[in-house]
Amino acid sequence: MKRPQWTAGNRIDLLENGESFFPALFSAIESARHEVLIETFILFEDKVGLALREVLVDAARRGVRVDVTVDGFGSPALSETFVRGLTEAGVRLHVFDPPPRLSRRLRPFRRLHRKIAVIDGRIGFIGGINFSADHLMDYGPESKQDYAVRVRGPVVAQLRHTARTLLEPGDEPRRWWPPRGATPTAPASPPPAAGPARAVVVTRDNHRHRDDIERMYRLALHAAQREVIIANAYFFPGFLLLRSLQRAARRGVAVHLVLQGQPDIPWARWAARMVYGQLMRAGVHIHEYCERPMHGKVALVDDAWATVGSSNLDPLSLSLNLEANLIIEDRGFNRALRDKLQPLMRDSCRRLRVEDTAVRRWWWRFGVGALVFHVLRHFPRWLARLPVQPQRVQPAAETPVVVPAPSTGPAQAWQWHGMRRLGEEALE
The missing domain is CATH 3.30.870.10 (Endonuclease Chain A)
Incomplete structure (x- = not known):
């Protein structure tokens, strides 16, 4: 079993809650030139999800390769309009192990729970924050307290490899299916040193890295x-x-x-x-x-x-x-x-x-x-003895779309641009 490898020369910035995380990530996506990779358990069609769609669509239209993978159980209610807005712009939207309609609530085990983003192989994000409005303070008393980090330096290559391996399994045990039409992407060279931190990406899966x-x-x-x-x-x-x-x-x-x-x-x-x-x-x-x-x-x-x-x-x-x-x-x-x-x-x-x-x-x-x-x-x-069900990453175009139930009010686009300076000040 391959052990994780420590890398030196990284800069790690702590991001607390959505007020710091979303502006930092969206700003990085706006500056992307080649590639945006995102994995998340939850993507909701609320003001945060709509703001994310906006920056992803803009990136795809200027020629950036954009791959977004969501979990089929954690993100079950994206409307056809939301999905089409992404895919028609060129965003590759993937669904991890999408459950059939009738058993959507009966398959909560072995989910894609990771939250990773990598931009151009040089800036990475990892933590516990999903793409949903309940990570913002204005959500009210049910808003979540959470953390993520922004990463620069050689360890970003490990984040990118982790995300790409899900889409391009290579020599890993073929428990997931790569999306149709996907072409292998050459591994990017590690980014240069950016800070004093040693770091390593550690994963948990159901094959080689169980614990x-x-x-x-x-x-x-x-x-x-x-x-x-x-x-x-x-x-x-x-x-x-x-x-x-x-x-x-x-x-x-x-x-x-x-x-x-x-x-x-x-x-x-x-x-x-x-x-x-x-x-x-x-x-x-x-x-x-x-x-x-x-x-x-x-x-x-x-x-x-x-x-x-x-x-x-x-x-x-x-x-x-x-x-x-x-x-x-x-x-x-x-x-x-x-x-x-x-x-x-x-x-x-x-x-x-x-x-x-x-x-x-x-x-x-x-x-x-x-x-x-x-x-x-x-x-x-x-x-661990529970059966490892066949799991796959499936293009959103092949996945049944579920129309979300009526909400208590209209979904409003989040004007995150006004929050950018606040997020930058928090990191100074």
């Missing part, structure tokens, strides 16, 4: 000496990762988990609370973010290890979905991420006590707790 992301987390926890901060949306890790968190806390590392206190999926909080007791008894500090739904997938360890990506710490991400994280070694980036997470813990979270969990109740200690322990220990292996 690479989890293994990187465990290695970092094993090496931790002073501090660990993990902010994650959906938290229900397996036995090995739980044990690594407990061991780090027991040897004196300050382990902080920032998890959902106001979940967008109600059962997510219930599942996470199943493991709070054993973690807190080992000394792990748990903070529930209560201001808005937490959608981030970031972590830092000590002064020079961090990760940003699409992978949650739950069974779907760690055992089933296609995921991608960037692992970063850079003191400056760690300071920037810590400066975002510490005020979050201090001002917008409720720190839990052991009394807030079920661990002291007799029915938990002698019944449910033991059951949960053994389920966690074996759950990843059970999930």
Whole structure:
């Protein structure tokens, strides 16, 4: 199995929420000259999706090769008008494993959950932010708290290879079908050095990289000496990762988990609370973010290890979905991420006590707790035995189009151009 390769000479800029992410990405697309690659779990036909379509159409019309891949389960309701506007301009819109109409809601497993964008092989983006209006603050109390990064430097070639391999499997196991008419694209030479960071792209799939992301987390926890901060949306890790968190806390590392206190999926909080007791008894500090739904997938360890990506710490991400994280070694980036997470813990979270969990109740200690322990220990292996259904990347022209249900109001185009300066100032 090929191991991920660290590359030096990268610049990594942290982007918080859609207000920073969308202007940075759209500006990069506007400057594209040769190629735009995008993978996303969710693309909605709201003001963000319409703004994305506008910049992609403009890029395609000036001769840029544009490939956009969406997940068939996460993006099920793009109208014919929306799709035609892209494809007629020359955008290659692909759908990962589009489910049949009648079973659209019955195939939630093994999804394309990655969020990657690469422009001209020289600027990359990776994180947890989808193309939907609920990543903007003006969405209201349900707007999501999330993170992504803008990447320059040699590691962008790894991001590009990850995205292109999905469309052009090459010598990978042929579990996906390349779109009709696709022509192989020669690998781009790595971009020149742009900063001080060492970085590597780590993926999770169902063939050769089944546990690479989890293994990187465990290695970092094993090496931790002073501090660990993990902010994650959906938290229900397996036995090995739980044990690594407990061991780090027991040897004196300050382990902080920032998890959902106001979940967008109600059962997510219930599942996470199943493991709070054993973690807190080992000394792990748990903070529930209560201001808005937490959608981030970031972590830092000590002064020079961090990760940003699409992978949650739950069974779907760690055992089933296609995921991608960037692992970063850079003191400056760690300071920037810590400066975002510490005020979050201090001002917008409720720190839990052991009394807030079920661990002291007799029915938990002698019944449910033991059951949960053994389920966690074996759950990843059970999930891995689920059949690997034939999955393919299919051109949107061959995919049944679903007309979205009427919304509560008209979809308004997002005037992102006025946000560009705000996003640039956030990175200065």
